[in-house]
Amino acid sequence: xxxxxxxxxxxxxxxxxxxxxxxxxxxxxxxxxxxxxxxxxxxxxxxxxxxxxxxxxxxxxxxxxxxxxxxxxxxxxxxxxxxxxxxxxxxxxxxxxxxxxxxxxxxxxxxxxxxxxxxxxxxxxxxxxxxxxxxxxxxxxxxxxxxxxxxxxxxxxxxxxxxxxxxxxxxxxxxxxxxxxxxxxxxxxxxxxxxxxxxxxxxxxxxxxxxxxxxxxxxxxxxxxxxxxxxxxxxxxxxxxxxxxxxxxxxxxxxxxxxxxxxxxxxxxxxxxxxxxxxxxxxxx
Amino acid sequence: xxxxxxxxxxxxxxxxxxxxxxxxxxxxxxxxxxxxxxxxxxxxxxxxxxxxxxxxxxxxxxxxxxxxxxxxxxxxxxxxxxxxxxxxxxxxxxxxxxxxxxxxxxxxxxxxxxxxxxxxxxxxxxxxxxxxxxxxxxxxxxxxxxxxxxxxxxxxxxxxxxxxxxxxxxxxxxxxxxxxxxxxxxxxxxxxxxxxxxxxxxxxxxxxxxxxxxxxxxxxxxxxxxxxxxxxxxxxxxxxxxxxxxxxxxxxxxxxxxxxxxxxxxxxxxxxxxxxxxxxxxxxxxxxxxxxxxxxxxxxxxxxxxxxxxxxxxxxxxxxxxxxxxxxxxxxxxxxxxxxxxxxxxxxxxxxxxxxxxxxxxxxxxxxxxxxxxxxxxxxxxxxxxxxxxxxxxxxxxxxxxxxxxxxxxxxxxxxxxxxxxxxxxxxxxxxxxxxxxxxxxxxxxxxxxxxxxxxxxxxxxxxxxxxxxxxxxxxxxxxxxxxxxxxxxxxxxxxxxxxxxxxxxxxxxxxxxxxxxxxxxxxxxxxxxxxxxxxxxxxxxxxxxxxxxxxxxxxxxxxxxxxxxxxxxxxxxxxxxxxxxxxxxxxxxxxxxxxxxxxxxxxxxxxxxxxxxx
Numbered sequence: 001x002x003x004x005x006x007x008x009x010x011x012x013x014x015x016x017x018x019x020x021x022x023x024x025x026x027x028x029x030x031x032x033x034x035x036x037x038x039x040x041x042x043x044x045x046x047x048x049x050x051x052x053x054x055x056x057x058x059x060x061x062x063x064x065x066x067x068x069x070x071x072x073x074x075x076x077x078x079x080x081x082x083x084x085x086x087x088x089x090x091x092x093x094x095x096x097x098x099x100x101x102x103x104x105x106x107x108x109x110x111x112x113x114x115x116x117x118x119x120x121x122x123x124x125x126x127x128x129x130x131x132x133x134x135x136x137x138x139x140x141x142x143x144x145x146x147x148x149x150x151x152x153x154x155x156x157x158x159x160x161x162x163x164x165x166x167x168x169x170x171x172x173x174x175x176x177x178x179x180x181x182x183x184x185x186x187x188x189x190x191x192x193x194x195x196x197x198x199x200x201x202x203x204x205x206x207x208x209x210x211x212x213x214x215x216x217x218x219x220x221x222x223x224x225x226x227x228x229x230x231x232x233x234x235x236x237x238x239x240x241x242x243x244x245x246x247x248x249x250x251x252x253x254x255x256x257x258x259x260x261x262x263x264x265x266x267x268x269x270x271x272x273x274x275x276x277x278x279x280x281x282x283x284x285x
Numbered sequence: 286x287x288x289x290x291x292x293x294x295x296x297x298x299x300x301x302x303x304x305x306x307x308x309x310x311x312x313x314x315x316x317x318x319x320x321x322x323x324x325x326x327x328x329x330x331x332x333x334x335x336x337x338x339x340x341x342x343x344x345x346x347x348x349x350x351x352x353x354x355x356x357x358x359x360x361x362x363x364x365x366x367x368x369x370x371x372x373x374x375x376x377x378x379x380x381x382x383x384x385x386x387x388x389x390x391x392x393x394x395x396x397x398x399x400x401x402x403x404x405x406x407x408x409x410x411x412x413x414x415x416x417x418x419x420x421x422x423x424x425x426x427x428x429x430x431x432x433x434x435x436x437x438x439x440x441x442x443x444x445x446x447x448x449x450x451x452x453x454x455x456x457x458x459x460x461x462x463x464x465x466x467x468x469x470x471x472x473x474x475x476x477x478x479x480x481x482x483x484x485x486x487x488x489x490x491x492x493x494x495x496x497x498x499x500x501x502x503x504x505x506x507x508x509x510x511x512x513x514x515x516x517x518x519x520x521x522x523x524x525x526x527x528x529x530x531x532x533x534x535x536x537x538x539x540x541x542x543x544x545x546x547x548x549x550x551x552x553x554x555x556x557x558x559x560x561x562x563x564x565x566x567x568x569x570x571x572x573x574x575x576x577x578x579x580x581x582x583x584x585x586x587x588x589x590x591x592x593x594x595x596x597x598x599x600x601x602x603x604x605x606x607x608x609x610x611x612x613x614x615x616x617x618x619x620x621x622x623x624x625x626x627x628x629x630x631x632x633x634x635x636x637x638x639x640x641x642x643x644x645x646x647x648x649x650x651x652x653x654x655x656x657x658x659x660x661x662x663x664x665x666x667x668x669x670x671x672x673x674x675x676x677x678x679x680x681x682x683x684x685x686x687x688x689x690x691x692x693x694x695x696x697x698x699x700x701x702x703x704x705x706x707x708x709x710x711x712x713x714x715x716x717x718x719x720x721x722x723x724x725x726x727x728x729x730x731x732x733x734x735x736x737x738x739x740x741x742x743x744x745x746x747x748x749x750x751x752x753x754x755x756x757x758x759x760x761x762x763x764x765x766x767x768x769x770x771x772x773x774x775x776x777x778x779x780x781x782x783x784x785x786x787x788x789x790x791x792x793x794x795x796x797x798x799x800x801x802x803x804x805x806x807x808x809x810x811x812x813x814x815x816x817x818x819x820x821x822x823x824x825x826x827x828x829x830x831x832x833x834x835x836x837x838x839x840x841x842x843x844x845x846x847x848x849x850x851x852x853x854x855x856x857x858x859x860x861x862x863x864x865x866x867x868x869x870x871x872x873x874x875x876x877x878x879x880x881x882x883x884x885x886x887x888x889x890x891x892x893x894x895x896x897x898x899x900x
Binding site for chain 2 (some may be wrong): 047171172175176177178179180181182186190191194195
């Protein structure tokens with residue numbers, strides 16, 4: 001019924017997609033876009049302001065950090081880190097969370113009780129502390145950051161999706177599928193899952209924004225990706241020490257995080273509005 | 286006699302795609318003091334819109350385009366909003382369709398009653414309280430003091446409706462509009478509520494507009510009936526005459542489609558297709574009923590008929606009024622030739638279902654018995670009815686049979702093999718034999734699947750791969766069998782009408798090659814013409830394919846028409862069973878008698894004693 005069409009006509013979806021596309025292009029084509037190597041140090045030109053300001057150097061369009069590394073190049077390569085984490089971590093969290101949510105909501109009873117209690121206990125840890133502890137245990141690195149986010153955030157999917165599964169489960173067509181001879185697996189994949197998919201897509205989009213923030217926090221405290229991989233959180237941590245000498249170093253990575261997170265949030269909100277059948281019906285009546 | 290309400294040439298239009306399309310056209314009637322006017326029509330006829338137009342509560346996009354509603358001489362349409370608000374709820378009161386949603390769940394009955402009376406102008410708190418107590422007593426609710434402190438969810442549907450009736454009449458209104466006030470209630474409650482409305486109307490000498498889809502019911506309590514079709518009045522006349530001697534072909538068709546008038550012998554009249562959409566109606570230049578009318582002539586397609594008098598106080602809008610009484614149906618009903626064999630297909634022995642009830646931690650476990658020790662059997666090709674009020678355990682039996690719930694004790698035997706319990710063999714046996722047709726097709730059909738995919742869903746179930754051509758072929762067969770155009774195969778359920786959805790529902794069960802259908806209230810909530818189509822369809826399919834059915838229903842007219850045997854359920858037990866003809870002619874159990882008495886008789890000459898005697 002023209003779901004794609006509705007998405008394309010939604011302002012939020014289009015603006016959100018546009019913002020994410022900018023970050024995504026930076027991430028994909030970083031080697032072509034970046035003017036220099038992001039890890040190359042030039043100790044003679046440290047803490048330079050952006051090129052258009054007094055004392056700027058045209059070789060470093062957005063200036064340099066405390067080790068003389070090019071801000072712009074680090075920003076562009078940082079997008080790579082951010083987007084990898086956003087995509088892989090949220091898909092991973094979605095996979096675990098939604099599988100458990102479908103099992104809990106569909107079978108109910110003991111299964112639901114066990115999964116529900118695990119989620120309860122899991123969610124009672126403060127998420128940032130939990131991921132910090134995990135990072136200490138796992139060590140730094142891109143894959144570790146992704147794993148930590150998955151292990152912390154699957155509960156978010158599980159909780160929200162479970163209630164949606166419960167609603168769909170009440171529908172007579174789910175009972176009808178069982179009565180017509182569908183196995184439990186087939187009933188879940190063919191009858192329940194298509195109904196929860198819109199919510200799932202929305203949640204993934206919002207989770208990507210969260211993953212970007214969490215990755216930045218972990219990098220900020222030095223427990224994120226390795227030191228030789230540029231990340232926005234690291235850039236903020238570096239610039240924080242020289243905040244009075246050169247504020248520019250702080251401004252650009254924050255702007256990048258803002259762009260990515262706002263983009264994902266707008267997209268998620270827009271998708272929720274366009275994919276939610278209830279909202280569509282309310283509007284058409 | 287003075288008229289409380291005079292509606293003159295009322296027109297309502299809806300905005301569709303930026304252009305106004307008429308929804309109600311040329312509606313005129315006079316309602317004198319203390320009389321009841323019935324507005325009768327199928328869904329989409331615009332009857333509820335009339336009530337909303339009087340209240341000026343039209344849905345967004347709808348507007349009154351012409352005419353006047355004169356309430357005691359003052360035009361409600363052109364009145365200042367301030368003056369109208371003063372009338373509504375005080376001089377004009379409403380009784381809604383679904384009583385439980387009409388009351389605010391967060392406020393007690395007392396608070397809501399008080400609010401209503403304050404709006405109606407009762408001065409002191411004590412005065413309001415006394416009035417509320419008096420009104421609750423007047424609608425025969427016991428212990429009104431206690432009732433005022435209760436919340437709506439603590440009351441049954443029938444009690445809620447009584448409270449709403451008490452509220453509606455509490456301000457001594459001059460006019461009451463009741464929109465399907467009994468549709469959502471059990472039949473036995475229905476007759477009591479009708480009696481109550483009539484009693485209150487008599488006592489307060491109120492004029493009443495009674496909106497309903499049930500012509501037979503309306504003929505019993507209304508002084509005058511207006512039959513509406515596609516937004517226009519097609520017939521208006523005295524209540525009894527309109528039902529027993531209809532002048533308009535549409536009314537005649539409705540009467541012949543009512544299973545109660547068939548007396549188990551005659552086939553039901555089948556109105557073809559369905560009411561055209563609003564846009565199609567707007568484009569039509571002739572009579573709106575012409576495309577479905579059995580008496581249609583060439584002139585009907587070009588000339589729009591006006592209401593013309595047939596006798597004193599009775600008029601109808603038709604060009605060929607004299608031909609109306611010629612509309613008849615075949616004497617023999619379709620598919621009645623099937624003889625049920627004596628070999629039982631399904632046997633149920635001592636079936637019980639108990640649920641653990643919520644108790645306090647130290648109160649121990651208590652149990653609620655939903656179904657107690659039930660025995661019955663169904664033969665091949667036999668249609669058996671299961672009747673009873675809501676909460677009697679009818680639906681629980683259906684769930685136990687198909688395995689959606691597991692029995693606490695008892696046996697379910699299919700073809701001599703045990704089919705109860707969660708074992709794989711029992712599950713496979715149930716699936717191979719039985720299919721359930723659900724009550725609400727909107728919930729029973731996955732809105733994300735195409736019709737073709739739904740009706741052939743059974744082919745997806747096995748592990749064997751089924752080719753796309755096979756499915757297309759089978760879809761075509763099934764849709765033709767249930768009387769639908771194969772072109773609908775690519776549609777989605779929300780794009781179909783209620784009757785079509787129920788056909789898809791049946792087609793899916795047939796697609797699984799079921800020998801026993803468990804049908805849970807499958808025709809309730811459907812218009813009488815659609816209901817007739819489905820009942821005849823079931824007969825025809827049984828003759829062609831052969832299957833038995835357990836038909837769960839509260840509508841005894843339908844049961845009498847469709848089923849050879851009937852089981853009466855009361856509080857979880859089967860209290861009476863036997864051949865439908867015998868049980869209905871000579872009911873043994875008092876509850877069966879109550880159920881039968883709650884049905885308005887089809888013969889206008891027979892008095893409906895239950896209505897006059899109801900408490």
